[in-house]
Amino acid sequence: MVHAGIVGATGYGGIELFRLLYNHPDVDEISLYSSSEAGKPYASFMPQVSGWFKGELRPIDEEQMKKELDVLFLATPAGVSGGLTPSFLDSGVKVIDLSGDLRLKNTEDYEKWYKKQASSESLLNEAVYGLSETNRENIKKAEILANPGCYPTAVLLGTAPLASRSDWNGDSLIIDAKSGISGAGKTPSEKSIYANTEENFRIYKVNGHQHIPEIEQQLQWWSGESEPITFSPHLVPMTRGIMATMYVNVDKTAPAEDWMELYREFYKDSPFVRVREDFPATKDVYASNFCDIHVTMDERTGRLTIVSVIDNLVKGASGQAVQNMNIMLGFEETKGLEFFPLYP
Ligand SMILES: NC(=O)C1=CN([C@@H]2O[C@H](COP(=O)(O)OP(=O)(O)OC[C@H]3O[C@@H](n4cnc5c(N)ncnc54)[C@H](OP(=O)(O)O)[C@@H]3O)[C@@H](O)[C@H]2O)C=CC1
Numbered sequence: 001m002v003h004a005g006i007v008g009a010t011g012y013g014g015i016e017l018f019r020l021l022y023n024h025p026d027v028d029e030i031s032l033y034s035s036s037e038a039g040k041p042y043a044s045f046m047p048q049v050s051g052w053f054k055g056e057l058r059p060i061d062e063e064q065m066k067k068e069l070d071v072l073f074l075a076t077p078a079g080v081s082g083g084l085t086p087s088f089l090d091s092g093v094k095v096i097d098l099s100g101d102l103r104l105k106n107t108e109d110y111e112k113w114y115k116k117q118a119s120s121e122s123l124l125n126e127a128v129y130g131l132s133e134t135n136r137e138n139i140k141k142a143e144i145l146a147n148p149g150c151y152p153t154a155v156l157l158g159t160a161p162l163a164s165r166s167d168w169n170g171d172s173l174i175i176d177a178k179s180g181i182s183g184a185g186k187t188p189s190e191k192s193i194y195a196n197t198e199e200n201f202r203i204y205k206v207n208g209h210q211h212i213p214e215i216e217q218q219l220q221w222w223s224g225e226s227e228p229i230t231f232s233p234h235l236v237p238m239t240r241g242i243m244a245t246m247y248v249n250v251d252k253t254a255p256a257e258d259w260m261e262l263y264r265e266f267y268k269d270s271p272f273v274r275v276r277e278d279f280p281a282t283k284d285v286y287a288s289n290f291c292d293i294h295v296t297m298d299e300r301t302g303r304l305t306i307v308s309v310i311d312n313l314v315k316g317a318s319g320q321a322v323q324n325m326n327i328m329l330g331f332e333e334t335k336g337l338e339f340f341p342l343y344p
């Protein structure tokens with residue numbers, strides 16, 4: 001049985017992790033850590049757990065954590081895990097980082113896009129990028145895992161079947177993505193408050209989003225080509241969900257049905273990726289670990305339209321982190337994640 005710890009347990013990602021781990025059949029103990037609220041009952045922040053969970057938030061004490069934990073999740077803002085993770089190297093505690101700190105292998109990229117000091121190169125080399133469906137063999141051996149960003153999860157699962165093919169045309173890729181507001185975390189900002197989000201739809205960080213280098217890095221690993229992408233994120237007035245709509249040029253003479261078959265074959269052993277017969281909507285995956293994808297080709301233009309939807313807090317963060325824990329600890333990949341989306 002596993003003792004799991006969560007740093008950042010009062011944030012959106014940490015709360016979702018607690019919900020998933022509490023119901024995981026192989027996790028028998030969960031310790032919750034807080035940098036600002038240690039000593040207080042978790043239920044005083046989370047009335048949702050009242051009556052059933054009586055645990056308190058604990059202070060972050062690395063020595064104590066190393067003695068007790070099997071796996072530690074860091075659901076913390078950028079800039080925190082790069083400082084915390086080195087204490088756990090060679091400790092036997094597996095670390096799964098939900099932030100962007102350990103994803104980019106090039107320190108200059110991290111500093112440019114995150115505007116923070118990068119982690120050490122040795123730590124970045126140790127961290128395995130955890131896009132579960134495409135990197136299982138390395139994830140199995142990982143001690144430190146960099147959980148992918150929410151948008152990169154949707155985009156990369158939507159492009160993985162194409163990007164390692166010799167006819168991949170990465171230069172032509174355009175990504176139009178939309179996210180619910182919980183993607184921004186729990187701290188309110190001018191842009192996330194009700195009056196600015198309700199009945200509103202906005203584009204943001206055009207050509208400047210921190211997930212651009214993460215997507216480009218993985219596409220380069222697959223294709224061998226360094227190709228800049230066009231990525232336009234939008235904020236939509238919903239709580240959870242991401243839809244990434246992607247356009248890429250392909251060979252005009254290949255029939256549309258062949259592309260669907262390529263996706264079905266690629267994901268045949270991946271229970272959480274569902275290649276759908278029609279375009280999916282965000283509520284088809286709401287509060288679940290599924291990523292639903294559909295692809296079609298316009299034979300007039302020779303362009304594919306690929307749509308990929310996830311729940312940003314589950315498959316885009318905590319669900320994928322639990323999926324990665326399962327792979328790292330040798331459990332069935334689906335353990336603790338076998339539930340349907342909420343509907344309506
Ligand atoms: N929201 C989403 O959809 C996704 C988020 N992510 C990433 O996951 C991480 C967590 O995101 P999210 O939960 O939304 O963020 P939140 O802002 O909701 O929560 C972050 C938590 O981190 C804790 N924290 C803040 N500063 C520190 C610190 N210096 N040391 C330790 N803990 C600290 C806080 O808890 P306390 O004060 O109790 O310590 C806070 O509750 C971020 O890096 C985010 O970018 C990744 C994919 C999707």
Ligand SMILES: CC(=O)N[C@@H](CCC(=O)OP(=O)(O)O)C(=O)O
Pocket residue numbers: 078098099100148149150179180181182183184210211233235
């Ligand atoms: C809707 C919204 O604001 N989403 C956030 C996602 C942040 C995130 O997950 O950041 P890292 O993956 O870099 O940790 C954003 O676009 O910045």
